Amino acid sequence: MTTKIKITINDLEVEIDQGTSILNAARDIGVIIPTLCYHKDLCVAGNCRVCVVELVGQKKLSAACATPCEEGMNILTNSFKVRNSRKHIIELLLSEHNADCTRCYKNGNCELQKLASDFKIMTQDFIRLVPFKNYTIDHFSPSIIKDDSKCIRCQRCVRTCEEIQGVNALTVAYKGDQMKISTFFEKPMNDVICTNCGQCINHCPTGALVEKNYIEEVWDAIADKSCHVVIQTAPAVRVGLGEEMGLEPGTRVTGKMVAALRRLGFDAVLDTDFSADLTIIEEGSELMVRLKKVLVDHDSDIKLPMATSCSPGWIKYIEHMYPDCLGHLSTCKSPQQMFGALAKTYYAKVRNLKPEKIVSVSVMPCTAKKFEANRPEMHDSGYRDVDYVLTTRELAIMIKQAGIDFQKLIDEPFDRLMGESTGAGVIFGATGGVMEAALRTVYELVTGREIPFDNLNVTPVRGMDGVKECSIRIENPLEEWEFLEGVELKCAVAHGLINAKKVMDRIVSGTSEYHFVEFMACPGGCLGGGGQPIPTSPEIRQKRAEAIYAEDQGMPLRKSHLNPEILKIYADFLSKPLGEKSHQLLHTQYIRRERF
Amino acid sequence: MAPTYQLKRLDFIFKNENDWKEILVGKINLPPQELINELISSELKGRGGAGFPTGLKWKLTSEEKEAVKYVICNADEGEPGTFKDREILSKVPLKVLTSMAICGYVIGSKEGYIYLRGEYFFLQHELNKAIEEFVAYCRKINFEFTIRIFMGSGAYICGEETALFESMEGKRGEPRNKPPFPSVSGYMGKPTVINNVETLAHTYTIFEYGAKRFYDLGVQYSRGSKLFSVSGDTPKPGIYELELGMSLVDFVDEFGDGDTKAVQVGGASGFLVPRKRFSETTIGFQGKLTGISLPTGGSMMLFNSSRSMYNVLDNYLEFFREESCGQCTPCRVGCQQLLNGIKAVKRGEKTAGYLEKLLRLAETMQFTAKCGLGQSVANSFSSIVENFREEMIY
Known part of the structure; x- marks a missing residue:
């Protein structure tokens, strides 16, 4: 039995369970407090300080995510002091951030961008710090690109790698202004224990961690008329893709996805579920x-x-x-790689195609699949079994680029032969x-x-x-x-x-x-x-x-x-x-x- | 001529430690509550700078119902301009060890650690010898308490108590969210008393002479004596034990070189007091009736008119920029902005009005930073910029 306590948020008295954070108490009553380092999957860090709120009677502000409510607390989430401080903090983050938004892979799905947009930060009071730092972009991994110039040091990736995955490939290095997220001996991501799982990408609020995308390569293959481009779609893609297309989480879009893939120009739309059965x-x-x-x-x-x-x-x-x-x-092998090996053997034979002319693409809910397709042993068909791996997100980008009104598509079935x-x-x-x-x-x-x-x-x-x-x-x-x-x-x-x-x-x-x-x-x-x-x-x-x-x-x-x-x-x-x-x-x- | 000896000098801390055995045995045979009451009535406040009442700290930790608790002596003396703790540990280490053991008895802890600043590795050998002697005696009288040294690695932030715990646990020294406070969840998530070296030396004094003797020193809200590390433009730098509550005028009269322009009270994270405010400033903890009273972990830096306050501030900010742990935005980015900002103003790349923006930023850092480091950058920044604005610009 949890004890109930009374608190006041923005003059509204509420009764909540003892131990609830200020952030959750506020969200329950429809008061939105912005956050960056907070993520429901992870432990509370309280380091971005965007969520600061005022406790009446206290000089210092408190981080809403990290402060448990106490009986009688009088909380203001939008006071003069809070507003000014929050604006300062966003400005500070922006001054340290490579805000090259139009050229950023996360443009449109960036939590910092959204915050800057919500608060309409139009001025640049503070000195831009990015040019003074020697940032490098780590693109050695076949799956993940890490760009420190876009990192806001919220450590969500570090906590993800530690708490969800227990891998600890990403960790914090140096201190003060030099502090950054790095790896063992600052080696590139492909040389360390990183499993390429991509959970850090899923939890990164900005464009500091993104997948290595193969969108252009796939468009090129589609455009090459001498190639027969087959695409296989993993089971989880059909229950996720809708979210990228403005549908509610949990919407099944299998038929629409198949229709979209045909319109993108793939020569055959096949199903990884087939090789899952295999x-x-x-x-x-x-x-x-x-x-x-x-x-x-x-x-x-x-x-x-x-x-x-x-x-x-x-x-x-x-x-x-x-x-x-x-x-x-x-x-x-995994279903993806079974499929790849069969696409250039069995499928080629039945369809009477030259295997060297088949480009095998897969769309996966996964970044590690990019690494897997890249493994040297995955050439059992005599060719690279899977040529390109797209994530659900990359597929969504291609659909948007192609100007397809996804929600209006009519369901279509997969092609036969490795589609059932x-x-x-x-x-x-x-x-x-x-x-x-x-x-x-x-x-x-x-x-x-x-x-x-x-x-x-x-x-x-x-x-x-x-x-x-x-x-x-x-x-x-x-x-x-x-x-x-x-x-x-x-x-x-x-x-x-x-x-x-x-x-x-x-x-x-x-x-x-x-x-x-x-x-x-x-x-x-x-x-x-x-x-x-x-x-x-x-x-x-x-x-x-x-x-x-x-x-x-x-x-x-x-x-x-x-x-x-x-x-x-x-x-x-x-x-x-x-x-x-x-x-x-x-x-x-x-x-x-x-x-x- | 002005008298050369104005301030009352005291000699409690460095007085010999010969009677530590009697004190230890005497105190661990008293009820813990009695010892807590004695500390509380002495009104001893933490000497690291923050000034939390020591007796209350022990009391809160003693009330926690956990089988394992810890006593930690914070010897990560990193504030620029402080050098008293190393003197205590090299001259009267047994006083500190005795206080730790008594604290262990009071709160119900059997393990003590001294978190020794990385740069103080040279103290380790002698200190270990003292610990050996002390622990052997504890064993002899069947009092279960061990003390070990944990060497820091040189990061300033690890003097912040929760960052210190993280460091001891083998993690990166980053401050934690509070609450919970150390008295509930400290080292290894267990209730922990963490006291500054000097605080423990004072508790020894209190146990030796009684709370009254200590309480009679100093002024309201700021009882007892305190060690001061006097440095800068002074003919007699060194460590002095003085009463709290002294006026800065008296201090400068005694330690100044006749041309004192300003005094930095409390190191880089403290306040700069310009000459015109010497008379209205006292040294001690802020209370309701004290007027301007500045706390210090002991650092007193004197500057004469040959010094550029711009350079002083530049130096402090560079220190903070480097020593911030880097996890929270206001401190990590704020320190860079303050430093780059005053440089830009000095070079004429930003107008003098930019200083006002920086002052507001410093205020935000004070309100929003996660720990004391980021919160206190505004102290030196604002006090220097406000009082020596011209030196910042021209």
Whole structure:
């Protein structure tokens, strides 16, 4: 039971729970206090000072985000003193900021710009500090560009990297006027432990951290008539893209997105959900082989639990942090890379195209996918498997550039051939989705019966808890899987690398009993990915998740192994799961990396 | 001729520490409440500069119900112009250690730390010897209390108590949001008493001679004596123990070189007092009836007429620009703007009227900065610019 206290905000008396911050108390009654360093996903820093308010009777102002309300507090959020101070602080930030707004990637979606616009800062009283500083732009990473001249030192990225991801690639260096956000020994982002997850981009209020965009390259490819440009769309994009187009979070825009992509000029609009279904078949088979080797053959070289390998941020994380645990990873490529390898082999063959003339583009909710596509081993088709990776945000920019009135588009379906998918592929976009999809298939293949959950919804692995667990007892399996009789299949799901760390530490210490674990680098899974629309918050991610599950519910097929295109590709091309061709195209290996 | 010895000099702090064992044993056999009451009645205020009542600090921490608490001695003496703490630690370290142990007894803490300024590494050896002797004695009398030295790395901001905790925890020395205050959540999130070296030396005096003796010194709101680090244009720089509440006129009469133009009270984060205000200024904590009373952590810098106050301010601002931790906007950017601003005015790139804008900015820094560093930049800035405006421009 929380104690209620009485406070006064701008002469309005309110009763609130003790311990509520002034900021939240004010927001509850419709009083907006501007913020910059505050973010719902992160701990309170109180360092930008934009949110200062006056407590009557006190000379000094208080940061609304960092000050808990106390009984009898008399708070003014718009007094003479507050207004002047706030204006000063915004002016100071602008004097230190490379306010080259028209040429900024974040133009139109910048919190500092919005603040400057709201307060109509028309004067330049203070001396511009940017030209005096030796700023460099770090564009060595294939995923992330870091521009210190646009940084306002709110440390949201630092807190994100530490609290959500537990990576600490970004940290604060130097002090005073030299203070900046930097990396280990000030190395470029591609030389440090950065997982390219892009959460720092999602949480950056300005243009200091943005994705490396490949928009022009993709336009060039589209314009080149000798090229056949295929685009694959990840499941989480269809529940995020609408936000960039002025729709409410959680709006499903699958059909509109497909229509828009056609209008942009892509030669084929295909679906990563197809290769997600394929991933389930390959990964599910791998799991069962592993279980057999451990339970029947007692092969000590085989590692359990098996960990999913769909999330390239997670892959780079484990390569850095747990290089001795790489044996736990499924050898399956991510759906994006499976798709890429097949686009220039299977697809080229069926469509009778020269693979060297195919440009394979993907649109992903993710920045780490850019890094993944860039990995040297991802050339199994004989070419670079995925040529360009766009984020949801980049796609939105292209749609706007092309002058498409997105909301008026009429829904269109994906192209056939690697365009068909099931609900199991769709839920890859949410945390727990890979696990749920795998369980739907594995359980049925082993027992011949549907998974014993109401309407196929494996609810224990859904939701936003950091680590989720689920166990299913296998009874009366088919003859081939008799060794699984009575086995309690123990699974876990972790999202956000800080939660992945918790599970990994259990695995390393030998206290985990899991057989199969799904790891996703980003909070909420791909729907909260680093390439998704900004802003992000727990509420927005929740809405996107609801949209994903609604999409699944609406699909005629909801189990990967029933996808007719999957059946066809095994019959025509791959022959069997974990077969030779699969190994060549759909599986990969990992490398050990240093821990910094 | 004016008398050469106007101010009452005292000799409590540097008086020998021979009786520390009796004091320790005597005090840890008294009820903690009695010791707290004694400190409160002495009206001792923190000698680091901020002036929080020491007895109240101990009382608040003792009331917290936590198994683990800490006593920390803040020896990160970084304010420009202060050099008293190192003298205390090298001459009478056992007084400080004894006070820490008694504090530990009062609040229920078994661990004490001395956060020693990075530049004072040369004190470490002797101080460790004193700690060894002290801890051995504690063990002998079955009193459980350990003291360790934690070496700072030279950042000014780490003298701010919450930044100091961060530094001790192995993190970057950045001040925390308050509340919570250290008495509730300090080092490692545990209730912590953090006192300046000199404060602990004074508590020893109070435990030795009683609160009354201490209270009788000084004036209302500013009781007791205080060490002053006198530097600048003075024929007799050094450390002096004087009564609080003295008038700046008397101070300058005694320590000035006959041509004193201004005195900076409280180091770079303190106030500059020009000659015309010497007579109305006293040294001590601000109270309801005191008139202009300026607190100081001990730094008293005298400037004679050969000094350019522009250079003095330039020097202070450069110091703050570099020593700000950089996390909060008003302090990080404000310090740069103030420094660049006075330079621009001096060079004629900005008009003299720009100084008014800078004064308002300094005021904003005072209202909005996250910690004492940024809040106190306005002290020296405004007092120098307002009193020596012409020197800033021409």
